[in-house]
Each structure stands twice: as structure tokens, then as C-alpha cells.
Amino acid sequence: MSEERAVIVATRFIDLVLKHNWEDINGFLASEVQVFFDIVSAAGFKPREVTQGKLVGHYYDEEMRLTSKTYPINELCPFKVMNQNGEDDYRATEWLDCVLRYVACDVGPLTQASRSRYIGVIAGEIGRSIPLEPIQLTEHCDELCEPVPKRRHDRLGEFFRHTRDDDEIRPPDSFVGIHRYCGGAMHRVRATQDCDAILCQKCFLRALISTGIKTYGELRKYEETQRVIEVMRRPE
Ligand SMILES: [Zn+2]
Ligand SMILES: [Zn+2]
Ligand SMILES: [Zn+2]
Known part of the structure; x- marks a missing residue:
């Protein structure tokens, strides 16, 4: 993943995020889902599919047993990520939700400067998210x-x-x-x-x-x- 490619992927993602109100959205174009697929792939995850859906995590009790009490993994993001085996990918889904919230939940007015700042931050986060190349x-x-x-x-x-x-x-x-x-x-x-x-x-x-x-x-x-x-x- 070159830095240049990370910037291109981040820019497409940010422009899409800024287009919608993510608190209240239903129905997506295939091209929009592709933008999410591209950014999560660029970040080093290996998705088979990005699809609409919510994942939840379970809380543990004091004895470290799983309870039925849950918390959302993707609070805002309407998409979950599925890995190459067709299983829910919790980490990738969480990552996607974090980058979406960073842009969508920022309160300041949108200016050329804030757009550039988002691009820099998200492109940087793509770079940091890539695992170590195996040795x-x-x-x-x-x-x-x-x-x-x-x-x-x-x-x-x-x-x-x-x-x-x-x-x-x-x-x-x-x-x-x-x-x-x-x-x-x-x-x-x-x-x-x-x-x-x-x-x-x-x-x-x-x-x-x-x-x-x-x-x-x-x-x-x-x-x-x-x-x-x-x-x-x-x-x-
Ligand atoms: Zn934590
Ligand atoms: Zn071994
Ligand atoms: Zn020895």
C-alpha cells in the first residue's frame, strides 16, 4: 500500500461520509459499499464482503464468563465486514466504525481545511492499521x-x-x-x-x-x- 494509494482511498471514503447523515440512512449504492470495502482492504484486512449488518460484543462477568449483556461493535457504521471464511470480522468492523465516526461525528463546519485534515488523519490510520509483513x-x-x-x-x-x-x-x-x-x-x-x-x-x-x-x-x-x-x- 503506497501512501499515494492510501490518500486516494481515504479521499473517496471521506467524500462519501460527508454526503450522508449516517444516523439516519437506509439503502446504499453498490459503488458506495465498494468504497467501504476498499478502505478496509487498504487498511490490511482481508474482507470477502462488506455488507449491511450490526455486530455485538458480549460483556464478561467478574469470573470472566461471557454474559448475555451486549455492546455494539459498529455503533454508527451500517456495514459489517466478513472475512475470507465468510465469518464476521469483528476487528475490521470495529476499525471501519472508528474511521466513520471520526469523520461523521466531527462537529466543526466543513471547510477545505477540515476536509484535508480528515484525509491526512484517515490515510495515516490506513498505514498504521496494516500488519507487519511476515518475515x-x-x-x-x-x-x-x-x-x-x-x-x-x-x-x-x-x-x-x-x-x-x-x-x-x-x-x-x-x-x-x-x-x-x-x-x-x-x-x-x-x-x-x-x-x-x-x-x-x-x-x-x-x-x-x-x-x-x-x-x-x-x-x-x-x-x-x-x-x-x-x-x-x-x-x-
Ligand atoms: Zn478498550
Ligand atoms: Zn510452528
Ligand atoms: Zn538448548
């Missing part, structure tokens, strides 16, 4: 995915804070992410004088990395370089 760990395409993102509250509402390439990959003996497809938790531990190992708790994959690696970005670069070295070593 290939082995020749056999094993990949490390970021840990489950933490919730982050700000003036826009509630979003998730994703891992970025310049985030530190935690010091030895700690959780670094998820083994893609396998789903196992991966930890970094000390293994030899020069190497740490990234281990999968579930399938026991073990990938050696240099102890000097401090960030996810350095790990990504290291793995790319290792693969180039491997290819060069291969007999012709």
Missing part, C-alpha cells in the same frame, strides 16, 4: 508473524498497534511472534556463542539467527542475506 525464516518458507497487536486508544477511537520493522525483537528468552500457518508461539533464546534460536513451541521449528539482531527489520534483512548466501553456495 521468512527458513528456505522452506516458514514465516514469523507479529505478535497479536495490542489495543491502542486515541482520539479516533480504538485501534490496534502493530509491530513495525524498527521495533525491537525482544531480548533472548522471550516471545517474538507467531509461526505463520502453524499458529505456534515463537520465542527467541540463546543457542550458541554467536547465535540465538527462534523456536516454535508447537511444531518445534528452530531457526538460528545472529545474536546481534536487534529489530524485526534487521531480522528481515539478515534472513534475506542468508538466502542469497545459500543460493551462491549451491553447486552449479
